[in-house]
Every structure is written in C-alpha cells, then in structure tokens.
Amino acid sequence: MTDEPIIRVRGLVTRFGTTVVHDGLDLDVKRGEIIGVVGGSGTGKSVLLRSIVGLLKPAEGQIEVFGKSVRDTDADHYRALRRRWGVMFQDGALFSSLTVRQNVEAPMREQLDLDDDLRALLAGIKVRMVGLPDRALENYPSELSGGMRKRAGFARAIALDPEIVFLDEPTAGLDPIGAAAFDKLIKQLQISLGLTVFLVTHDLDSLHAICDRIAVLADKKVLAVGTMQEMMDLDHPWVHEYFHGPRARAATPVADRKETD
Amino acid sequence: MSATTTKAQPDPSGPVRFDSDGGRLCVQGRLTIDAFQTLDLDAARDQATQAEVIDIAGLSHMDTAGAWFLLDLAQRTSAGAASGITGASDAQTQLIAAVGDNLPPEDAGETPPARLVDHLEKLGRRVALAGSNALEMVSFLGQVIATLGRVIRHPRQLRLTSVVHHCQEVGVQAVPIVALMAFLIGVVLAFQGSAQLRQFGAEVFVVDLIAISILRELGILLTAIIVAGRSGSAFTAAIGSMKMREEIDAMRTLGLDPVAILIVPRVLALIFMLPALGLIANVSGLIGGAIMSWIELGVSPAVFQSRLVSNTDVWHFNVGMIKAPFFALIIGIIGCYQGMKVGGDAESLGRLTSASVVMAIFMVIVADALFSIFFAIVGV
Numbered sequence: 001m002t003d004e005p006i007i008r009v010r011g012l013v014t015r016f017g018t019t020v021v022h023d024g025l026d027l028d029v030k031r032g033e034i035i036g037v038v039g040g041s042g043t044g045k046s047v048l049l050r051s052i053v054g055l056l057k058p059a060e061g062q063i064e065v066f067g068k069s070v071r072d073t074d075a076d077h078y079r080a081l082r083r084r085w086g087v088m089f090q091d092g093a094l095f096s097s098l099t100v101r102q103n104v105e106a107p108m109r110e111q112l113d114l115d116d117d118l119r120a121l122l123a124g125i126k127v128r129m130v131g132l133p134d135r136a137l138e139n140y141p142s143e144l145s146g147g148m149r150k151r152a153g154f155a156r157a158i159a160l161d162p163e164i165v166f167l168d169e170p171t172a173g174l175d176p177i178g179a180a181a182f183d184k185l186i187k188q189l190q191i192s193l194g195l196t197v198f199l200v201t202h203d204l205d206s207l208h209a210i211c212d213r214i215a216v217l218a219d220k221k222v223l224a225v226g227t228m229q230e231m232m233d234l235d236h237p238w239v240h241e242y243f244h245g246p247r248a249r250a251a252t253p254v255a256d257r258k259e260t261d
Numbered sequence: 262m263s264a265t266t267t268k269a270q271p272d273p274s275g276p277v278r279f280d281s282d283g284g285r286l287c288v289q290g291r292l293t294i295d296a297f298q299t300l301d302l303d304a305a306r307d308q309a310t311q312a313e314v315i316d317i318a319g320l321s322h323m324d325t326a327g328a329w330f331l332l333d334l335a336q337r338t339s340a341g342a343a344s345g346i347t348g349a350s351d352a353q354t355q356l357i358a359a360v361g362d363n364l365p366p367e368d369a370g371e372t373p374p375a376r377l378v379d380h381l382e383k384l385g386r387r388v389a390l391a392g393s394n395a396l397e398m399v400s401f402l403g404q405v406i407a408t409l410g411r412v413i414r415h416p417r418q419l420r421l422t423s424v425v426h427h428c429q430e431v432g433v434q435a436v437p438i439v440a441l442m443a444f445l446i447g448v449v450l451a452f453q454g455s456a457q458l459r460q461f462g463a464e465v466f467v468v469d470l471i472a473i474s475i476l477r478e479l480g481i482l483l484t485a486i487i488v489a490g491r492s493g494s495a496f497t498a499a500i501g502s503m504k505m506r507e508e509i510d511a512m513r514t515l516g517l518d519p520v521a522i523l524i525v526p527r528v529l530a531l532i533f534m535l536p537a538l539g540l541i542a543n544v545s546g547l548i549g550g551a552i553m554s555w556i557e558l559g560v561s562p563a564v565f566q567s568r569l570v571s572n573t574d575v576w577h578f579n580v581g582m583i584k585a586p587f588f589a590l591i592i593g594i595i596g597c598y599q600g601m602k603v604g605g606d607a608e609s610l611g612r613l614t615s616a617s618v619v620m621a622i623f624m625v626i627v628a629d630a631l632f633s634i635f636f637a638i639v640g641v
Contacts, residue, residue: 096606113298121365122294122326128363129325142606160294161324192359193325194352 004067006031006164006196007052012061014047021047023220025061029164034190034197035225036207038242039217045200046090048217049166052198053087054078065164083111086162090169092153094141100127100152101137107159123159130155131185147178151185158189164196171203183209204247216242277320279305286312286334289319292327302330309334318348328353328360401598405528408520423526424533431492431527432534436541438491439484443542446479447471447549455557464558468565471550472573480546481539481581482629485588488535489621493596496527497617500600501610509601519601528593535589536582543581576641584632588625595621 005028012025021044029035039045050056052063054070063070068081086107094103104123108114114122127137130151141149150170157165170186171179187210190197199211207214207228214231216223218238224231232243277290277300286308309315315335317323323331335345349357412419454470500523503509509519547569554560599617603610 096608108294112294114294115297118297118302118326122329124365125325125329125360125363128365129359134366140606142604142609161326188359192352192355194356 004031005029006066007198008062008064008067009048009052010062010064012048012051012063013059014044014051014056015059020220022051022058022061025217025221027215027222027225029196029198030213031163031196032194033212034186034199034210036199036201036211036214037217038201038207038214040238043217044220045217046168049087049168049198049200053085053166054082083160084162085164085166086157086160087166088150088153088157088168088170090172091146092141092149092156094149094152094156096141099138099140100132100144100155103141103152104155104159107156111160123155126155126159127152129158129189131181147174147182150174150182154185158193158195161193162195164198166198166200168200169202170199171201171206176205179203179205180209186210204243275321279308281308281312282316284313284339285316286314286338287316287319288331289321291322292320292330293322293324294326297326297330305330305334306337309337313339314344315346316348317346317353320348320353323353323356325356325360328357329364331357332361332364398594398598401601402594404520405524405594405597408518408525409529412521412525418521419529420522420526423522424529427527427530428534430495431488431530432537435488435491435534435538439487439538439542440545442483442487443475443480443546444549446483447475447546447551448553450474450479450546451550451553452557455554459558465560465564465568467550467554467558468560468568469572471547471554472569473577475546475550476543476573476577477580478629480542481535481585481588482625484538484542485535485585485592485625486622488531488538488589489592489596489625490618492531493592493621494614494618496593496596497600497603497614498610500524500597501603501613504601504603505605505607505610524593524597527597528590531589531593532586535592536585539581539585543578580632580636580641584629587628587632591624591628592621595624 007027007029009025009027012022012027013020014022025048027048037045037048047056051058052065052070057071065081066084068077070078070081073081094100095106098106101120101123104126105119108119108122124134124137128134132148132151132155136144136148136152141152144152154165154167154170157167167186171182174182183206186197186199189195190210197210199206201207211228213225213227215225216231216234216236216239218236223236224234224239226234228243231239234240234243275290277288277292277296280287280289315331315338317331320327331346335341338345346357450471451467454467455464458464458467458470500509503523509523512519512522551560551562551565554565555562596617599613599620603613
C-alpha cells in the first residue's frame with residue numbers, strides 16, 4: 001500500500017447552468033481502502049462519482065486516477081484507464097436486453113479477445129462470487145428482484161478484476177438483512193480481490209460496518225474525511241445531525257424527541 | 262506458452278511463464294485475464310499433469326481468471342487441487358479460496374439439442390399466446406367501449422381538456438403531412454392514369470379514376486396509415502412509459518380509472534380527427550389530381566369540376582368517410598393496448614411500440630378489405 005493516493009481530486013468545480021454543485025472540492029482516496037461518501041440530497045455525491053469516472057466534465061479542477069488525469073486524456077488512454085475500474089450504478093443499470101451472464105460477459109467481450117467457453121466460465125465465477133444462484137445466469141434483469149439486480153450489477157463491475165470499484169448507493173432499497181449481506185459481500189471481495197472501494201451511500205450501517213474512512217460532502221466541498229469515530233466527534237451541525245440524528249446508531253431519547261418536532 | 266501484457270499496463274513485470282522444474286511447475290509473471298487471450302491453456306495443462314505441485318512464488322499478479330486457471334492446473338497435478346499450489350501469498354491464498362468456492366458445478370453440462378417435440382411445443386405455446394393476446398385485446402376493446410358508454414351517459418366524467426389536447430396532437434398537427442401526402446398521391450394518379458388512358462383516347466376519364474380511387478380508398482387508407490405511424494406509436498410510447506414508471510398503478514391506487522383518463526380521450530380524439538383528416542386528404546388529393554390533369558392533359562379545372570360533380574356518385578365519398586371512425590378505433594385501441602402491455606424494462610417499450618404500428622397498419626388494411634366486400638354486397 002503506497003502513500004500515493006489512487007484517486008486524487010483537486011479544486012474540483014462543477015456547475016449545472018448557474019447552480020454550483022462543487023466549488024473547489026479536494027479528495028484523496030488511498031489504495032486498498034473502502035471510502036464512504038456521504039452528504040445530504042443534492043450535495044453532488046453521484047456527480048462526484050460521475051466526474052471521477054469521466055462521465056461528466058467538470059468546469060475546473062484536476063482529477064487523477066492511478067496518477068493520470070481523467071480529464072485531459074485521449075480516447076485510447078481513457079479506455080485503458082477505464083479497464084482498471086468498475087462502476088455499479090444505483091439500480092444496477094444492467095442492459096435489459098441481455099441476460100445476467102451476458103451482462104457480466106459484456107466488458108470481457110468488449111475489452112478482451114477470449115474464448116467463448118472461458119468467458120462464460122469466468123462470468124459464472126463472478127456471478128457466484130456475488131452470491132447469485134446459478135439459475136439467475138440465464139435470467140433477464142426484468143426477471144430479477146431489486147437486490148439481485150444490484151448483485152448482478154456488482155458482478156458486472158468486477159468482471160475484469162478492476163483495482164477500483166465505484167458503488168452508487170449499493171444498499172439503498174434493500175431490506176436490512178439484504179443490505180447487511182451486501183456489505184459483507186463488498187468487504188469480502190475487497191479483501192480477496194484487493195479492491196479499492198468508492199462507496200456513495202446513505203446507509204449508516206454500511207458506514208459503520210465496512211468503511212475505513214468517511215468523506216462528508218457539504219457546503220460544496222469535502223467537509224471532513226476520517227474514520228467513523230472522528231466523524232462522530234466532529235463539531236459541525238450537519239455532520240452532528242447526520243451521525244447523531246434519530247436514525248443514527250447513537251440514537252438518544254433527545255434525538256427521538258427531535259424527530260417528532 | 263507466453264503471453265503479452267497490454268501496452269496500457271504500466272507494470273513492468275513480465276508475461277506469464279510456466280517452467281517445469283522436476284516435480285514442480287513454476288509459474289512466473291502476470292497471470293491475469295489479459296494473458297488468456299494468447300495463452301496456450303492445453304500446453305500448460307500438459308505440463309501440470311506431469312508435475313506434483315505448482316509453485317506460484319514468482320507470480321507478480323494474479324486475478325480471478327488466474328486463480329481459476331491455477332486451480333484448474335492444480336487439479337491435474339499428482340498432489341491434487343487441495344494441496345497442489347505452493348508459494349502463495351496471503352492475498353493470493355484468499356483469492357484462490359474465494360474462486361474455489363465459486364466454481365461451476367461439475368454437472369453443468371451442455372444443454373441437449375432441441376428436438377422436434379421441443380419445436381412443436383414452442384409452436385404450440387406461440388399459438389396459445391397469440392390466441393390469448395387476441396382474447397385480451399377484445400376484452401380491452403370491450404372495456405374501452407363500456408367506459409365510453411359510461412362517459413356518454415355521464416358527460417361530466419369526460420376529460421374534455423385531454424380530448425382537446427389529443428385532438429390537437431393527432432389531428433391539427435398531422436394536417437400538413439396528410440395534406441402533402443394526399444396531394445402527391447393525386448399528382449401521381451393523374452400522371453400515371455393519363456399515360457395509360459391516353460392510349461385509348463379516354464383522357465377525360467382520368468377525373469373518374471382520381472375521384473373514385475381517392476375518395477373511396479386511398480384518401481382515408483393512407484391517412485389512417487400515416488396516423489397509425491404517427492399517433493399509434495406515440496400512444497404506445499406514452500402509455501408504456503407511464504406503465505414503466507408505475508404511474509398507471511399509482512392512478513389505480515388513487516381510485517382513478519386509467520382507461521377513462523388515458524385511453525378514452527385518445528380514442529375519442531382519433532375518432533373525431535381521423536374523418537377530418539380524411540376529408541382534408543380527399544380535398545388535397547383532388548386538387549393535386551386536378552393540377553396534374555391540367556398540366557398533363559389540358560383538362561381545365563372547370564371541366565374537372567363539372568365532370569367530378571356530374572359523374573362521381575356521392576356514395577364514393579360516403580364509403581370513405583364511413584370507414585374513417587372504424588380505422589380510428591382500430592389504431593387507438595391497438596396503440597393503447599400495446600402501451601398497457603409494456604412491462605418493467607425499456608426493451609419491451611421499444612418492441613411493443615413497433616409492434617403497435619405494424620399491427621395497427623395491418624389491421625387497418627384488413628378492415629379496409631372487409632369493408633370492400635361489405636360495400637360490394639350492399640351495392641354502393
């Protein structure tokens with residue numbers, strides 16, 4: 001684990017029309033960690049994710065992944081860079097015309113020249129790794145439950161054994177048991193595949209359970225980065241409300257009263 | 262037995278190599294998914310069968326694909342899968358274990374080839390599906406008609422704004438394209454007709470040719486086809502995407518009837534507007550025909566008009582107009598029905614939209630044929 005950050009964001013400015021979403025945002029992600037990005041609705045968590053993977057061109061600022069700029073890069077370079085990360089969107093974003101197996105095979109098919117049988121076998125391993133049953137392989141996304149779609153989306157994100165996975169609210173909309181299982185899965189695969197995980201989430205349980213560090217987005221910047229304990233101790237109204245609010249683990253009777261206000 | 266790493270990889274560690282060293286098979290370099298593009302798997306497997314253990318201490322990189330292949334090789338060694346791999350780091354051991362737990366089941370054999378019985382079964386299922394679809398559509402038609410009846414008895418339930426809006430969408434906005442299309446058809450008929458009729462010196466009959474074919478058949482039929490392509494598809498797409506986003510279900514839970522709110526106004530708008538569009542098409546087709554007859558045959562507009570009035574029975578016009586509301590009903594019902602059938606995925610929206618257009622046009626032509634027979638029997 002080198003000290004050089006695997007993702008380095010400096011002075012990021014993102015605007016939509018006259019709305020400024022990020023204004024001079026800085027963030028470092030270390031190799032091999034699970035970083036949780038939290039923030040209120042509309043603080044640009046997903047926008048940050050999309051900027052880092054190059055789906056959005058920020059107005060200003062530098063984004064480096066693996067020490068290379070994502071923004072000022074030619075197509076070949078970007079392609080090579082892109083191979084080294086995987087993205088899972090909120091609802092899996094599976095291709096609805098393809099089966100789960102074909103979805104997981106899609107990145108392999110696009111990037112590599114592999115034998116059909118081998119590709120199917122590797123896709124099968126990935127699908128099993130994310131805990132989907134074998135029969136799901138030949139199912140279409142519309143035939144799967146929300147939780148299974150997320151798992152399949154995760155399987156597609158790790159199809160090429162990327163070094164970084166970006167997960168956009170992986171546990172949103174899952175029942176607590178399913179969400180806990182998904183957390184466990186992320187942690188387990190992070191260890192066995194040596195992943196760096198960039199996790200956008202609202203799930204306090206996820207943050208507690210698997211995140212090494214937490215970055216809080218507020219006031220158009222990264223307000224603070226640190227461990228869960230550091231966040232709990234931080235003295236900022238929003239952060240305090242978030243980590244000590246009625247839904248947080250440390251819910252107190254005082255907080256309960258606040259909810260009914 | 263060597264593999265190349267892609268140029269993009271910044272890591273200088275070499276391609277994977279398999280070296281037999283007595284009872285050990287030493288694996289070195291990068292054993293990642295890229296390597297499998299050029300790796301000779303069988304050669305490595307042959308080497309493994311002669312080895313006792315696989316030593317991966319020299320392996321610089323290994324991913325899931327690599328771990329799988331090492332397990333595959335280890336199975337062939339005399340030491341077996343469990344203890345066939347030595348020299349793995351902690352991380353590598355973990356990955357190999359994780360892959361080992363997720364290997365495909367042994368019995369995952371080939372699916373047997375399809376037999377005749379399977380094909381027959383598939384055919385049977387399709388026929389049954391087509392039958393149930395037809396039945397469903399008839400029941401949908403009944404539902405729409407029942408709702409229409411209710412709306413007529415209680416006019417306050419009619420969504421007048423919605424009807425007017427759809428009249429604008431399917432009617433007024435279609436006027437330019439329909440008028441242009443009919444005008445050109447009139448021109449073509451006059452041009453082609455005059456070339457043929459001139460051979461017999463019967464040029465003046467081109468008026469009858471144009472009048473009868475446009476008023477009776479082409480005007481309304483082509484209008485219906487354009488409307489099916491324009492509005493039928495729009496109905497399916499609009500209702501389908503509402504279905505996809507659960508808006509229809511939301512309506513039902515609020516006690517609103519989607520048939521009354523979404524479908525009846527659309528169908529009514531079509532029933533009102535298709536005859537109007539047909540009339541415009543008729544007029545514009547006749548104008549096109551008259552202009553071309555004048556240019557091509559010297560039949561002056563005055564002669565064209567008098568011949569049109571004296572020789573063309575008004576029933577030709579009536580026949581066309583009688584068909585219009587039926588075509589409108591067909592297009593509206595099929596467009597809305599297909600929209601209601603859209604499922605949760607984007608794929609079905611596209612498929613059903615195109616199915617809706619094809620089916621609407623086909624059914625319009627079938628209905629037109631049936632009307633021809635009917636009018637021939639009643640003698641108009």
